[in-house]
Amino acid sequence: MITGKVKQGAMAAVLAAALPLVAGEATAQNRALVLMSSGGVLLDAQKKAFIEPFEEATGIRVVTVAPVDFGKIQTQVEVGRVEIDVVEWAPEFAIRFCGTVLEKITDEFDMSVFDPKYVSNECGIPQATFTHPFFYNKNVFTGDVPSTWADFFDTEKFPGKRAVWNSGYGTNFEKALIADGVAAEDLYPLDFERALAKFDGIKDDIIYWNTAAQLVQLMQEGSVDLVAGWGPAATQAIINGADAYVPVMNQPIMIYNQLMIPTGAPNREEALEFIRFVTSQESQLGHVSTYPQGPTRKDVNPTEFANETLKQNYPGSATNAVDLDPSWRWQHIGEMGDAWVNWSTQ
Amino acid sequence: MKSPNMWKLAVIPALLFLMVVVILPLGNTIWTSFAKPELGLGNYVEFFARDAYVRILVRTILTALLVTVACLLIAFPYAYLMTLVGARWRLVMVGAILIPFWTSAVVRTFAWMVLLQPSGLVNQALGLFGLGPYYLTGNLIGVLLAMTQVMLPLMILPLFSALASIDRKLLVAANGLGSPPLRAFRRVILPLTVPGIVAGSVIVFVSSLGFYLIPQLLGSPRQQLLSQLIVDEVSVRLNFGIGSAMAVVLFLATALILLSARKFGGSTETFGSTNVLSPRGAETLSGRRPVALVIFSGIVGMILVGPAMVLIPLSFTNEASFVFPPESYSLRWYANFFSSRDWIEALTNSLKIAGLVTVCATVLGVLASFGIVRSRSRFGRWAQGIILVPRIVPTVIVAVAVYAVFLVWGFTATTTGFVMAHTALAVPFVVVIVSAAVKTLDPRLEIAAQSLGSSPLRGFCRVTLPLIWPSVASGALLAFITSFDEVIISLFLQGPFLRTLPVLMFSSIQDRIDPTIAVASTLILALASILIILNLVFRKDGQNIS
CATH class of the missing domain: 1.10.3720.10 (MetI-like)
Structure with a gap:
């Protein structure tokens, strides 16, 4: 009986301990906004470059969520319970959802400061540019080194394992078509069959990565010979010790991100303030000289970089860069996904 | 009342x-599967018209089948040995089942990621024999290994409960009637274990149909399963209609298995696996314990408990990587967690x-x-x-x-x-x-x-x-x-x-590559251990009362 009482007491103590937690939930965040982005090393760099300075300057807490999930945002807008205030993502989505899931906000900003190439719709404010290049392992390829996408797909000239992003919405089709000799300006409409035929040639040598963490892990392990990667995450991996890899800044796919506000965002004012802060000349300059991304503003031209790797990987230094066509891509996003899933799951 | x-x-x-x-x-x-975006069978027609979807459905069923068979083959000897050993050793063997059973699926999957990485412990061990390094993740090997380990407890418990309830006198009788031990095993024990086999297989098969974490984190597109497709459709591609249709197809597959299992004498009650919690209730059977069986079970026990344990030393690493064993140790990731x-x-x-x-x-x-x-x-x-x-x-x-x-x-x-x-x-x-x-x-x-x-x-x-x-x-x-x-x-x-x-x-x-995940895993393991001990204490009291 005594032990029984002790246990009852213990149970009561557990319950008592649980109650204040329940009561504490009501304490709301005062001024805050929720930023949805791809997270990872990008987020770490952004925190230093402008998120923390923004929090200090305004007293607004920035809560971050990753990864970007447009399905979630769309559902939230549909049922009228929006949690996300700012999304950083590809312009395809800004074009696709402008005026429905996303609010038209370009009127609130001075859009003339941006390179017009990156102003593609009324909902996205250009945030940064970056590249999808490839990297080779310098310990493996010592003599002749790969320098084009054609080399990346050439297993006879450059045998070895190739890391490839497992995504139909990514830039795999573009890379394969460039490798197959298609001119950058003739990429669209994408010829899926031709691109996948090119991929057939390397299928048995592919190591897939799904997330930034897997990409970084593969590079830190040094176990792949060629890596088609996200420029920023891969560069960060090199800085963190995966220094066997050398970027090939020839023919990289150029990408840019935009900042968007979902319709009905609960902290719309804070969100506008945040975007203004982030796209200022000072923030962009600070960001692109400490992180492997490029500016979208005409008046930002970094000359000094935090380290040599960043300079090597700077998007502005690319040759023969390949631009995407966001309008074509958003209209065919379903087909891109289907074609890739159908091929890759076989 | x-x-x-x-x-x-x-x-x-x-x-x-x-x-x-x-x-x-x-x-x-x-x-929703019939009504979105428009009323009718459109979603189902689309599902079965797409090669990729049908292929993934078939693969989901085959993978679940493979995992079930692997579990059955590994679990049976282990469960059998559990009926032969004394109370103390049985407690150890039960502990080896309970620890993974009570540990978060995320922790266990993460442990496999660390173990199977190209420079991981498994490849290091293979290296001792001059083999490898191999790619063990991003293909079927890693996915099957991890799934089998995760499902093993669910197979062992019903098998043990069936084996333990067999009256040993039957074997003695069989021997007395001139049947050699192996034949007695085949003719007496095996048939009497059928309900356990059915219950274990059904629960493992059905649970395997719903795997998401393991193929997502350890597999490649060639191992993609239906759950991943469902999550993609609903959350990435916004297709609630076809996502729901896939869920219904998966549900029908499950229901079909359950109904056919019922025919073989399995009952839904076995799903609770009561014996997880009263492992010491069954009588110990005296019998020979073949050395091979003991060694085999030892290995199984290690596979059950070992993977998650590598996360404990990893949580004390001084590096910003998952290199194992760590080159130097520190508390920096604990500091990171708690700050x-x-x-x-x-x-x-x-x-x-x-x-x-x-x-x-x-x-x-x-x-x-x-x-x-x-x-x-x-x-x-x-x-x-x-x-x-x-x-x-x-x-x-x-x-x-x-x-x-x-x-x-x-x-x-x-x-x-x-x-x-x-x-x-x-x-x-x-x-x-x-x-x-x-x-x-x-x-x-x-x-x-x-x-x-x-x-x-x-x-x-x-x-x-x-x-x-x-x-x-x-x-x-x-x-x-x-x-x-x-x-x-x-x-x-x-x-x-x-x-x-x-x-x-x-x-x-x-x-990201962040050893703070190992810290969180270690804390979860500690909590699970406390709960398991508490549970055993409660059960002990229970037996004293009765």
Whole structure:
């Protein structure tokens, strides 16, 4: 009986301990906004470059969520319970959802400061540019080194394992078509069959990565010979010790991100303030000289970089860069996904 | 409450709760599959018209089958040895099952990622024999290894319970009649274990159909399973209609297996695997313990316990990588965990939600157990069937269903929503465990108490409750851990201000190389160990009382 009482007491103590937690939930965040982005090393760099300075300057807490999930945002807008205030993502989505899931906000900003190439719709404010290049392992390829996408797909000239992003919405089709000799300006409409035929040639040598963490892990392990990667995450991996890899800044796919506000965002004012802060000349300059991304503003031209790797990987230094066509891509996003899933799951 | 009819009332709260939180949303999912974007069979036609989808469906079934067979082959010798060893060794063997069983799926999957990486321990071991390094993740090897390990406990427990209930005199009799041991095993033991084999295979197969984490984190597109496709359709491609249709197809596959299993004598009750919690209840059988069997079981035990253990030293690494063993040690990742607002908030959220779930699920579950056992009616059995649904249906289906209605009800990203969904998953555990205890109770004890002047309530509190207390405590602990470890539904329900520990771990694993994940894993392992010990203590008391 005594032990029984002790246990009852213990149970009561557990319950008592649980109650204040329940009561504490009501304490709301005062001024805050929720930023949805791809997270990872990008987020770490952004925190230093402008998120923390923004929090200090305004007293607004920035809560971050990753990864970007447009399905979630769309559902939230549909049922009228929006949690996300700012999304950083590809312009395809800004074009696709402008005026429905996303609010038209370009009127609130001075859009003339941006390179017009990156102003593609009324909902996205250009945030940064970056590249999808490839990297080779310098310990493996010592003599002749790969320098084009054609080399990346050439297993006879450059045998070895190739890391490839497992995504139909990514830039795999573009890379394969460039490798197959298609001119950058003739990429669209994408010829899926031709691109996948090119991929057939390397299928048995592919190591897939799904997330930034897997990409970084593969590079830190040094176990792949060629890596088609996200420029920023891969560069960060090199800085963190995966220094066997050398970027090939020839023919990289150029990408840019935009900042968007979902319709009905609960902290719309804070969100506008945040975007203004982030796209200022000072923030962009600070960001692109400490992180492997490029500016979208005409008046930002970094000359000094935090380290040599960043300079090597700077998007502005690319040759023969390949631009995407966001309008074509958003209209065919379903087909891109289907074609890739159908091929890759076989 | 003497009349069975009155006892039916006790089932009502749990029944109503599950109807609203699980059955209604599942109905809604079925409706959506026919109604969105337009009424008709369009989604099903599209599903079966696409090669990729059909291929993934077939692969999902084949993978589940493969895992089931692998589990059966590995689990049988282990379970058999459990019936041969003494109480102390059995406790060790049970512990080896319980530790993975009570450890979050995220932790176990992460452990495999660390072990199987090209420079991981497995490749280091192979290197000693001059082999490798091999790619063990991103292909079928890693996925199958991890799935089999995760499913093993679910196979061992029903097998053990079947093996343990065999009367050993039968073997003696068989021997006496001139049957050599091997034939006696084949002719006597094997047939008598069939119910255990069926129960174990069904639970493993059905659970394997719903795998999401392991193929997502360890596989490549060539291992993609239906659950991943469902999550993609619903959350990335916004196709609620076809996503729901896939969920229904998966559900039908599950139902088909369950119905055919019933023919072979399996019952839904075996899903609760009562014996997880009373492993020492069965008599020890004396018998020869072949050395090969002992060695084999030792290896199995290591595979069960070992993987998660590598995360403990890894959490003390001084590097920003998963290199194992670490080159130098430090507490920096612990400092990082306890100074990070994100991690601390996630931990607090998880504890809070699991605490509330424990209370809700225990109250609902205990009431329902009395109702089911004492009403002795068709209604009781029917109600039990409903209550067990969340354990039988693959969680990804429940997740999609619950998410769709919680969005409309405004329960996503709220503590209430999490508590409701997790309680629905936990109640079946409580019911299975507690109703087994209630069945063994002699109702005359309460009548005796009342005839001695005790009020019915007082009699219940003073006589009945103390007798079933160990089972109630076990059920409560299992409810706690069910909620604390849950990840699939939580991934859907999470919001920026409400993330649980497994959710944050899952996103961190995908996001970055961060040994803080190993710290979180170590804390979860510590908590699981405490709960397992508590559980064993409760059970011990239970046996003293009876």
